[in-house]
Amino acid sequence: MSLSEETPGRFKIPRPASGLRRAAKRSLARLAGLAARRAGDPALRILTYHRVNASHPGDRLSVPPETFARQMEALARSGRLVVGLERAVAALRGELELPRGAVVITFDDGFRDNHDHALPVLRSFGFPASFFVPSALVESGRTLERYERCCAEDELMTWNEVRAVAAAGHDIGGHGRTHKELALLDAATLHDETHGCHREIAERLSLAPRFFCYPRGSESPSVRRAVAQAGFEAALTVAPGANSRGVDLFGLSRTEVAADDTLADFSRKLEGGFDGWHRLLRASHSLAGARASDGFPRHQHGRSVVR
Ligand SMILES: [Zn+2]
Numbered sequence: 001m002s003l004s005e006e007t008p009g010r011f012k013i014p015r016p017a018s019g020l021r022r023a024a025k026r027s028l029a030r031l032a033g034l035a036a037r038r039a040g041d042p043a044l045r046i047l048t049y050h051r052v053n054a055s056h057p058g059d060r061l062s063v064p065p066e067t068f069a070r071q072m073e074a075l076a077r078s079g080r081l082v083v084g085l086e087r088a089v090a091a092l093r094g095e096l097e098l099p100r101g102a103v104v105i106t107f108d109d110g111f112r113d114n115h116d117h118a119l120p121v122l123r124s125f126g127f128p129a130s131f132f133v134p135s136a137l138v139e140s141g142r143t144l145e146r147y148e149r150c151c152a153e154d155e156l157m158t159w160n161e162v163r164a165v166a167a168a169g170h171d172i173g174g175h176g177r178t179h180k181e182l183a184l185l186d187a188a189t190l191h192d193e194t195h196g197c198h199r200e201i202a203e204r205l206s207l208a209p210r211f212f213c214y215p216r217g218s219e220s221p222s223v224r225r226a227v228a229q230a231g232f233e234a235a236l237t238v239a240p241g242a243n244s245r246g247v248d249l250f251g252l253s254r255t256e257v258a259a260d261d262t263l264a265d266f267s268r269k270l271e272g273g274f275d276g277w278h279r280l281l282r283a284s285h286s287l288a289g290a291r292a293s294d295g296f297p298r299h300q301h302g303r304s305v306v307r
Pocket residue numbers: 006108109175179215216
């Protein structure tokens with residue numbers, strides 16, 4: 001079980017989570033969910049999705065369209081207010097009030113399946129979302145390393161498709177130019193990946209992007225400064241948890257939704273039930289010096305080898 005594909009580090013082929021591990025994770029989530037309900041869970045939660053498709057069974061970052069639709073239905077039934085990042089950030093700045101348990105929906109990486117499969121579902125529920133695109137990879141015919149040499153479905157959106165997403169009322173944010181781990185870069189390359197990303201999106205959409213998402217969660221104080229200097233107003237990490245007023249806007253926490261989440265898991269994630277588990281994983285990775293996620297599927301000869 002990985003924290004996220006976006007966790008920086010070397011690649012390694014993941015091993016399936018054991019039944020015991022899954023049971024422990026869900027038991028902890030149940031207890032934490034009960035505690036969160038008692039506490040009222042007032043903080044803003046930002047959900048992380050990557051891909052929405054049925055082409056990659058076994059890829060934990062590819063949520064099947066039917067599953068995504070059921071999750072959005074559960075979110076609608078939960079009565080939580082779904083807001084765009086613009087309102088969320090304004091609320092975190094103290095400029096407006098949001099009801100308890102408000103939720104933001106985000107998609108990383110700009111895959112075409114976001115346009116094809118996520119957009120119609122979002123439209124049917126009237127939910128706004130943010131889509132973070134690696135600007136130099138859009139319409140490039142290239143895909144992310146994770147899916148190289150796999151499938152035709154693994155292309156990113158074209159700029160026309162990105163514009164269609166924006167025209168549907170969604171927010172388009174930056175995700176670097178080429179999805180590099182920003183904390184590892186020299187100053188000139190970091191400048192190119194942040195300022196260049198801001199400029200390219202602004203030129204293509206005739207609208208400056210306001211928000212950024214660190215590729216693979218790789219960031220540092222100097223990365224945060226570069227992102228701010230590039231013109232972004234806030235940035236999203238892979239750190240787990242919800243966000244309260246006064247939070248560092250360049251260190252926003254998120255909650256990743258995985259393909260193997262049951263509907264009960266999804267509901268517990270909305271309540272913060274998995275935050276403790278995810279923090280435990282991050283701490284254990286840090287202690288072990290293991291910066292790599294075990295959730296990286298690799299495609300070899302066109303076949304996913306994840307889980
Ligand atoms: Zn990414």
